[in-house]
Amino acid sequence: MKALATSRTCQIVEALRDSDEKRVVLKTLRKDFRDDKEQITQLKHEYTVGKGMKHPSVIRTLDFITENEIPCVVLECFSPLSLRQAIREQFEETLFLVPQVVRQTAEGLLYFHQQGWLHRDVKPDNFLVDSKGNIKLIDFSIAQKPKGTFSRLLGGKGKVQGTRSYMPPEQIRGETVDQRSDIYSLGCSLFELVTGRLPFTATSSDQLLQKHLKTTVPAAKSANDNVTKPFSDLVERMMAKKKQNRPNNLHDFLNEYKKVKVFHVQPRRVEQSSRSAEETDPE
Numbered sequence: 001m002k003a004l005a006t007s008r009t010c011q012i013v014e015a016l017r018d019s020d021e022k023r024v025v026l027k028t029l030r031k032d033f034r035d036d037k038e039q040i041t042q043l044k045h046e047y048t049v050g051k052g053m054k055h056p057s058v059i060r061t062l063d064f065i066t067e068n069e070i071p072c073v074v075l076e077c078f079s080p081l082s083l084r085q086a087i088r089e090q091f092e093e094t095l096f097l098v099p100q101v102v103r104q105t106a107e108g109l110l111y112f113h114q115q116g117w118l119h120r121d122v123k124p125d126n127f128l129v130d131s132k133g134n135i136k137l138i139d140f141s142i143a144q145k146p147k148g149t150f151s152r153l154l155g156g157k158g159k160v161q162g163t164r165s166y167m168p169p170e171q172i173r174g175e176t177v178d179q180r181s182d183i184y185s186l187g188c189s190l191f192e193l194v195t196g197r198l199p200f201t202a203t204s205s206d207q208l209l210q211k212h213l214k215t216t217v218p219a220a221k222s223a224n225d226n227v228t229k230p231f232s233d234l235v236e237r238m239m240a241k242k243k244q245n246r247p248n249n250l251h252d253f254l255n256e257y258k259k260v261k262v263f264h265v266q267p268r269r270v271e272q273s274s275r276s277a278e279e280t281d282p283e
Contacts, residue, residue, distance in 0.1 A: 004080040009033045010043075014077060023077040024062060028070050040071055042141045047073050049117055049140035057108030059128070059136040078136050083193070084124035091196045095267035097133030098193060102257065104135035109186060110250035113179050117143045120177060122185035123166040124192060147176050164205055165198050169213050169241050180243040183250065187238025194231075194262065195223035199239065213241070226267070230260040 002014040010027055017024050027046070033039045043064075050061030050073075060076035083101070086094045094101075105127055112119055119126070120142050128136040142161045162171050168184035171177050191199045199218050202208035217239045221232035234256055240246045247253040 005082075006030070009036075009039050012080075014080075017074075025075040025077050026067070027073040027075060028067070034070055043071055043073055045143075046140045049143045050075075053112070053115060055108060055111040057104045057135050057137060058111055059138045061140075075138075079128050079130035079134075081129055082125050083127040083129050083135070083189070086129050087124055087192055087196060092267070092270045094129075094193070095263075096269040097129070098267070099262050100133040101129065101135055101193065102190060102262065103254070104133070105137070105186060105189070106250050106254050106257065108135060108137040109182060110254065112137060112143075113182070113250065116145055118146055118177055118179065119143050119182050119185075120171070121162050121166075122182050122189060123163050124189050125163075127189075146178055164208050164212075165200070167209070167212060168243075170243060172209050172212060178243065179249050180246045183238050183246050183253065184240075184243075186250075187235050187246075190235050190238070191218070191220050191223075194220050194227050194235075197223060217241075226263045226265060228261050228264055231257075231262045234260060 003011065004014055004025065005012040009030060010033075011030050013026050013028070015024055015026050016022070027043070029036070029039055029043060047061055047064040050059065051064075053059075053061060059078065061073060062076060063074040065072050065074060083094075083105075108127075109119065109122065117140070119137070119140065121139060126137065126139045128138055162185075166185040166188040168177070168181045171181055188199050200208060200211040200215060202211060217236050219232050220235050221227040221229055234253070238246055238253070247256065
């Protein structure tokens with residue numbers, strides 16, 4: 001097995017499947033969490049959400065197995081590079097791929113919504129990207145079905161989950177989320193994609209959340225003057241504080257996106273470059 005990535009609770013390894021010797025990826029719990037019922041439930045939930053998904057921009061979820069008494073989700077083998085890594089470590093190279101990446105992230109997430117799920121943790125970490133700009137949406141561990149009108153009438157606040165740097169105001173408040181909540185998070189991700197920086201940064205988690213709640217949305221064209229005003233305005237609208245001011249769905253977003261250029265001058269492919277993260281990202 002080959003280790004690919006590690007998070008706080010999980011590890012990702014590449015392996016050969018015994019039945020056909022095909023390369024697959026195993027998502028397993030780290031040693032300290034293998035007896036954690038909540039984490040095991042989340043892993044099973046990720047399989048439940050992903051097992052029926054068939055879209056080129058969504059990772060294929062192949063199986064749920066127990067290997068040496070360790071629960072594992074079996075995924076298709078794709079590039080191990082996350083979009084966040086590409087932005088932070090290969091920013092100049094990634095700019096060349098941006099128009100395709102924007103389209104594929106939106107198409108993958110649109111398909112996810114069409115299957116009846118909200119992702120609730122859209123961020124560059126949760127998109128894998130290869131050298132050609134092909135994208136795969138990953139990590140469905142906190143995905144949920146949209147709550148209907150009856151649920152909203154009952155009131156009450158849900159458990160706040162997600163990543164602070166990309167979290168929409170309604171998710172921060174523990175209110176009902178819908179497709180437009182994922183659109184906000186995608187807007188934050190696209191801002192970072194074209195500028196190399198987060199839309200909001202802060203010295204503490206609470207301060208960061210307050211910025212998402214109250215601070216005026218920055219313009220991507222101010223952080224990168226090669227970004228066109230129409231695209232900058234579209235991303236800014238995705239990040240509107242009120243859901244009703246965002247695109248209604250990703251189908252509408254894609255229709256608008258087809259009519260705009262991302263850059264005044266399309267960046268050229270760069271062979272080698274590097275960029276260090278300059279901003280903190282309290283999560």
